[in-house]
Amino acid sequence: MSTVIDGKALAETLRSRIKQAVSELQAEHNIVPGLAVVLVGENPASQVYVRSKARQTVEVGMQSFEHRLPENTSESDLVQLIKELNQEPQVNGILVQLPLPAQINSEHIINTINVNKDVDGFHVENTGRLSIGSDSLIPCTPAGCLILLKRTIGDIAGQNAIIIGRSNIVGKPVAQLLLKEHCTVTIAHSRTRDLSSTCRQADIVIAAVGVPEMVKGDWIKPRATVIDVGINRITDNSGKSKLVGDVDYASASEVAGAITPVPGGVGPMTIACLLQNTIIATCRQRQIKLPEAIS
Ligand code: NDP
Numbered sequence: 001m002s003t004v005i006d007g008k009a010l011a012e013t014l015r016s017r018i019k020q021a022v023s024e025l026q027a028e029h030n031i032v033p034g035l036a037v038v039l040v041g042e043n044p045a046s047q048v049y050v051r052s053k054a055r056q057t058v059e060v061g062m063q064s065f066e067h068r069l070p071e072n073t074s075e076s077d078l079v080q081l082i083k084e085l086n087q088e089p090q091v092n093g094i095l096v097q098l099p100l101p102a103q104i105n106s107e108h109i110i111n112t113i114n115v116n117k118d119v120d121g122f123h124v125e126n127t128g129r130l131s132i133g134s135d136s137l138i139p140c141t142p143a144g145c146l147i148l149l150k151r152t153i154g155d156i157a158g159q160n161a162i163i164i165g166r167s168n169i170v171g172k173p174v175a176q177l178l179l180k181e182h183c184t185v186t187i188a189h190s191r192t193r194d195l196s197s198t199c200r201q202a203d204i205v206i207a208a209v210g211v212p213e214m215v216k217g218d219w220i221k222p223r224a225t226v227i228d229v230g231i232n233r234i235t236d237n238s239g240k241s242k243l244v245g246d247v248d249y250a251s252a253s254e255v256a257g258a259i260t261p262v263p264g265g266v267g268p269m270t271i272a273c274l275l276q277n278t279i280i281a282t283c284r285q286r287q288i289k290l291p292e293a294i295s
Pocket of ligand 1: 164
């Protein structure tokens with residue numbers, strides 16, 4: 001049986017360091033970082049995420065600003081709000097909850113956010129900086145995956161990693177991060193041929209696909225480290241609704257050296273990394289050093 005990578009516990013440790021960092025910023029610079037979260041429409045999953053982000057922001061001592069807009073909001077009205085938040089000194093981080101309604105171009109909205117307040121790390125300039133290996137605000141879920149990996153394995157240089165999924169928000173940035181850490185990276189997607197045997201070569205498997213329990217135990221190299229980003233709601237045989245990942249946990253945990261559960265693996269790390277990004281953004285904007293607690 002493999003080691004279970006406890007993302008919940010690790011996220012809790014990270015949040016307590018963030019809380020300490022917020023206290024340091026307040027004591028030494030009289031700054032209370034602020035995070036603005038913008039939600040357009042009534043998507044139930046998005047509402048849950050936004051509530052959770054706001055609650056955890058306040059719990060670590062930061063200011064939370066919530067902006068809820070109706071489903072029929074126009075792109076120009078949303079652009080106007082982002083421009084106001086860009087100018088607001090108490091707002092150090094801006095997150096626009098995705099997906100946005102169809103009438104709004106997400107790329108345009110993301111690129112309207114001030115690049116130094118882009119705590120999701122999706123702005124084209126942050127994406128570009130990440131791809132050339134320079135300093136950037138790093139997308140939260142990929143940052144969480146990297147922390148989990150390093151806590152589990154230590155130095156990951158030279159390891160063969162496969163990332164299954166090539167989205168802009170998970171797959172591609174994870175690949176860039178692992179490349180920066182000197183892994184040999186394979187990015188797989190829906191057109192990849194013979195995915196299972198390519199996967200079996202990997203020391204590190206990151207699954208970010210959105211297909212419930214797709215990655216089976218016989219795809220996993222013995223003792224490999226498996227990070228399951230997927231969050232899928234399914235109905236089990238007894239008719240109960242439950243969350244599962246993109247990895248078939250039962251069979252994969254028989255083979256892997258270490259594996260993240262769903263829930264309780266990558267998910268909790270995502271919000272912790274968002275809070276950390278808000279502190280990093282604050283320090284960049286004020287041109288001060290990162291607090292000891294998170295540096
Ligand atoms: P996307 O739908 O944007 O991307 C999915 C990727 O998987 C695509 O690149 C697609 O390939 C690839 N893919 C789909 N089907 C297959 C297949 N059968 N074989 C191989 N590759 C396939 O998803 P996201 O990246 O946004 O999310 C991925 C998962 O991670 C979801 O379950 C999502 O809920 C979860 N998630 C979890 C987060 C967390 O905090 N834990 C945060 C964000 C996402 P192609 O490009 O060819 O279409």
